[in-house]
Amino acid sequence: MELTIDKLIYGGDGLARLPADQHGRGKTVFVPGVLEGEKIDAAIVEEKPGFARARVEKLLQPSPQRIEPGCPYFSRCGGCHYQHTGYEHQLQIKSAILKETLRRVGKLELTSEVAVLPSAPWSYRNRTRFQLRSDGGFAAGYFEAASHQVLPVENCPISSALINRALAELWELGRANGIAKEVRAVELFADADDTHLQVELLVDGRLPSKTRATIGRALSEKLRKAIPEIAGGAVFPEWLSSPRGPARNPPELPDCCFGEEALRYRVGSETLRVSPGSFFQVNRFVVDALVNLVAGNRAGDFALDLFAGVGLFTVALGRAFHHVVAVESSQSSAADLPYNVTPSTKVVRASVDEYLGKKSSRQRPDFVIVDPPRAGLGERVARALASLQAARITYVSCDPATLARDLVQLTTAGYRIEKVHLVDLFPQTYHLESVVELVR
Numbered sequence: 001m002e003l004t005i006d007k008l009i010y011g012g013d014g015l016a017r018l019p020a021d022q023h024g025r026g027k028t029v030f031v032p033g034v035l036e037g038e039k040i041d042a043a044i045v046e047e048k049p050g051f052a053r054a055r056v057e058k059l060l061q062p063s064p065q066r067i068e069p070g071c072p073y074f075s076r077c078g079g080c081h082y083q084h085t086g087y088e089h090q091l092q093i094k095s096a097i098l099k100e101t102l103r104r105v106g107k108l109e110l111t112s113e114v115a116v117l118p119s120a121p122w123s124y125r126n127r128t129r130f131q132l133r134s135d136g137g138f139a140a141g142y143f144e145a146a147s148h149q150v151l152p153v154e155n156c157p158i159s160s161a162l163i164n165r166a167l168a169e170l171w172e173l174g175r176a177n178g179i180a181k182e183v184r185a186v187e188l189f190a191d192a193d194d195t196h197l198q199v200e201l202l203v204d205g206r207l208p209s210k211t212r213a214t215i216g217r218a219l220s221e222k223l224r225k226a227i228p229e230i231a232g233g234a235v236f237p238e239w240l241s242s243p244r245g246p247a248r249n250p251p252e253l254p255d256c257c258f259g260e261e262a263l264r265y266r267v268g269s270e271t272l273r274v275s276p277g278s279f280f281q282v283n284r285f286v287v288d289a290l291v292n293l294v295a296g297n298r299a300g301d302f303a304l305d306l307f308a309g310v311g312l313f314t315v316a317l318g319r320a321f322h323h324v325v326a327v328e329s330s331q332s333s334a335a336d337l338p339y340n341v342t343p344s345t346k347v348v349r350a351s352v353d354e355y356l357g358k359k360s361s362r363q364r365p366d367f368v369i370v371d372p373p374r375a376g377l378g379e380r381v382a383r384a385l386a387s388l389q390a391a392r393i394t395y396v397s398c399d400p401a402t403l404a405r406d407l408v409q410l411t412t413a414g415y416r417i418e419k420v421h422l423v424d425l426f427p428q429t430y431h432l433e434s435v436v437e438l439v440r
Helices: 087-106 161-175 209-226 287-295 314-320 331-340 352-356 379-387 400-412
Strands: 002-004 014-017 028-031 039-047 051-061 115-117 127-133 139-143 150-152 183-190 197-204 230-238 256-259 263-267 270-274 300-306 321-328 345-349 367-370 392-397 416-423 433-439
Touching: 002 014, 028 039, 087 400, 087 416, 115 287, 127 150, 127 161, 139 161, 161 183, 161 197, 161 209, 183 209, 197 209, 209 230, 209 256, 263 287, 270 331, 287 314, 287 392, 287 416, 287 433, 300 314, 314 321, 314 331, 314 345, 321 331, 331 345, 352 379, 379 400, 392 400, 400 416, 400 433
Parallel strands: 028 051, 115 416, 197 230, 300 321, 300 367, 321 345, 367 392
Antiparallel strands: 002 039, 014 028, 039 051, 127 139, 127 183, 139 150, 183 197, 230 256, 263 270, 392 433, 416 433
């Protein structure tokens, strides 16, 4: 059937509607690989009571914004979603999605335009995970879109040059039967200058820990001989999904480590320790600007950094505030924090919910940074945060829907949205990072 794409939505799909029926407006249809305003000949591939999914059979009227994708794997690979349009248009799409989500989910109307912090659109990733496949011949790559089938990928244009060199070596070793079939994935993390590499090897979790460590060390030795830039890394167990349920989360600590125990990552004038398993932002071109945006131009007596990670924002706070508390629940990231922060910073290993629930957290901060995972704060944490009555809160979000939900709690409690920023940490993909500045 012929469909017209009304708009793009968070998740990368275009939204269209089936022809109206006797009950009114037609059912919503989600279509990947399209742009706003395009007319397509579509085939329905899935139909639910409230929506349908379709694929493009033929592009009848392409958008003037459509371009040739920059990667031969685009549309098959599940990693990128917007390579069929130019980078400036990608930023417009993301800004529109962010504003529409805040309006639809949170009933929040922005009084000023979204400020955009762009990135270099290619070679920006400092961390990439490649899935490995041994049955039917070796392959390294990404999962196909909406699948757990490995798509062989020999070059990734959004990853750094050093990561692509390591990928090429994985292919060479794999073709020579130099990688054990129990190695399920390899995650590569490059430093700010793309001159040093940390490697995480994920080995079948059903094996004993000592066996995993032996397999991982053998592969690490081969990789380090071929790529001297590999500073070190670790071996982690990997559990695959099964019919009984989703994959188990790996433990926070590895089976074993090799080489240097942590990667040194330069941010501005500071160098941060980042151990295997610790979280760090993936865009090597925007990290400095993100820190300046979130933690710069702020000063006072007491600041809180919630979901602090390895201290990316905490370090900047330590230079501007007399007292800083950094709260982080991850064992690995919390272990890195003391190496990175100033002496005036107190590191608390706890969940944010646990920390805010203690009476000792009731001191009123001048400034709070929250950088939660995709699930956001949730009602309980948002209420507890608002009860601190900090003069300013900066919320760093990787999901616009949970951001909108949490902002309802904070604005209801008396906060006002001063500025919203779109930080494009993930060019070519639908993912978007946003920074919201709130004041009382």
